[in-house]
Each structure stands twice: as C-alpha cells, then as structure tokens.
Amino acid sequence: MLRSLAIISLLIMGGVFIYVIEDMPPIGNPENPPHVHVVPRYIEKAEEETGVPNIVTAILANYRGYDTLGETTVIFTAGISVMILFQRWNK
Amino acid sequence: MSEKMVESVVARTISRIIIPFIQLYGIYVITHGESSPGGGFQGGVILGTSIILFGIVFSLNTTKKWISKKILILFMSLGLLIYSGIGAIDMLFGGKYLEYGKLPLPLHSPEMSALSILMVEIGIGLCVMSTITLLFIFLAGEKSGTRMDSWEI
Numbered sequence: 001m002l003r004s005l006a007i008i009s010l011l012i013m014g015g016v017f018i019y020v021i022e023d024m025p026p027i028g029n030p031e032n033p034p035h036v037h038v039v040p041r042y043i044e045k046a047e048e049e050t051g052v053p054n055i056v057t058a059i060l061a062n063y064r065g066y067d068t069l070g071e072t073t074v075i076f077t078a079g080i081s082v083m084i085l086f087q088r089w090n091k
Numbered sequence: 092m093s094e095k096m097v098e099s100v101v102a103r104t105i106s107r108i109i110i111p112f113i114q115l116y117g118i119y120v121i122t123h124g125e126s127s128p129g130g131g132f133q134g135g136v137i138l139g140t141s142i143i144l145f146g147i148v149f150s151l152n153t154t155k156k157w158i159s160k161k162i163l164i165l166f167m168s169l170g171l172l173i174y175s176g177i178g179a180i181d182m183l184f185g186g187k188y189l190e191y192g193k194l195p196l197p198l199h200s201p202e203m204s205a206l207s208i209l210m211v212e213i214g215i216g217l218c219v220m221s222t223i224t225l226l227f228i229f230l231a232g233e234k235s236g237t238r239m240d241s242w243e244i
Contacts, residue, residue, distance in 0.1 A: 051205035069178070
C-alpha cells in the first residue's frame with residue numbers, strides 16, 4: 001500500500017518535472033533571471049564598495065557575510081561534536 | 092596512520108622537505124584571498140592537509156606530541172571569535188552587524204572593508220585548519236585503537 005503510494009507520487013512528480021523542463025531557460029544565456037537580478041551590481045560596484053578586487057571574495061565575505069559566518073559555525077560545531085563523541089569519558 | 096612511522100625513507104624525506112612549502116602555500120592562499128582565487132576555507136584546508144601528511148608519514152603519536160589539544164581548541168574558537176568579533180566591533184561603533192567600514196581606524200571605507208575581509212579570512216582559515224586536524228587525529232586514533240585520553244589537554 002505504502003509502496004504503491006510512493007511509486008504513484010514519484011510518477012506524478014516526475015511527470016511534472018519532465019513537463020516543466022521545456023520552460024527552463026537555456027544554459028549560458030546572459031538574459032537568464034539569475035544573471036540580470038543582482039549580478040550586474042556586483043560586477044560594477046563590488047570593487048569600489050568593498051575594496052577587494054576579487055568579486056567572489058567580496059560576495060562571500062561582505063555581501064553574504066552572514067552566510068559565511070554560518071558556514072564557519074557549522075565547521076566549528078562539527079569539530080566540537082566529533083571531539084565530544086570520540087572522547088571517552090569513563091576511563 | 093598507525094602507531095609506527097612509515098618505513099620508506101623516500102616518503103619521510105620528501106614529506107619533511109615538502110611540508111613547509113605546503114604550509115607557506117596555505118598561508119599565501121589565505122592572505123591573497125582578496126585579490127586572487129582562494130580564501131579562508133581553501134587555505135585552511137591546505138594548512139590542515141600539511142598536518143595530516145605529517146600524521147600519516149610520521150606516527151600519530153608524534154603528531155599528538157607536537158600539537159596539543161588545547162592549541163587546536165583554542166584556534167578553533169579563536170577563528171570564530173575573530174569573525175564574529177569584527178561584526179560585534181562594527182556594531183559597537185555604530186554600524187550594523189558585519190557592516191564593515193565602521194572600525195575606528197583612519198582609513199577610507201573600502202580600505203577598511205578590505206582589511207576586515209582579510210581578518211575574516213584569517214579567522215576562517217584558523218577555524219578550518221584546526222577543525223580538519225582535530226577530525227583527522229580523532230578519527231585516525233579511533234581507527235587504530237589509540238585511546239584519546241592519553242592526549243594531554
């Protein structure tokens with residue numbers, strides 16, 4: 001019962017995805033939505049706003065600073081949790 | 092990766108020569124992250140890799156003798172503290188959190204932002220380097236059955 005339900009829902013979702021594919025924008029087109037929204041501003045203003053010639057670093061550390069802080073916290077948490085898990089408390 | 096040193100003389104000699112260069116390259120990648128490809132994450136991983144190479148070729152016990160757990164935990168926390176501390180300093184001097192350019196320095200706003208980004212990259216590099224090293228030492232010690240209690244804090 002549950003298995004057939006899973007297969008049916010998978011088929012429906014797969015059909016929807018396949019139907020939607022032809023409306024996707026072509027790969028590499030400069031008029032694509034992600035390329036016209038914020039990217040021109042980054043390319044034009046990144047150096048004078050952040051003082052950093054590398055646009056990737058400017059986005060990573062300045063425009064998306066919270067995101068990078070979260071990533072660093074994730075790595076920190078991973079290290080701390082491995083240390084806690086593998087530490088043998090009872091000698 | 093075990094208790095004993097790798098027996099090959101070639102591996103030991105080559106890694107003894109090459110480890111300082113790997114570390115130098117890692118520092119280069121971190122500090123030049125603002126003007127060339129790279130950054131804190133990549134440079135930190137390269138720095139951690141040099142210590143992992145040391146741990147594979149020379150024994151794990153030597154690595155544990157060289158690097159104390161205290162230093163690793165300190166670096167891990169210090170990296171995160173540098174990052175969030177810069178944001179907090181910006182907030183103290185009247186900006187928003189992580190809005191660079193509010194530091195109390197006689198510089199223009201883009202230069203101050205570049206300096207803050209450099210500090211942030213150094214913080215990320217410290218955190219990533221010590222986390223990679225810590226993960227390796229704990230997982231390898233678990234595999235080879237070393238008790239981590241013997242690793243002095």
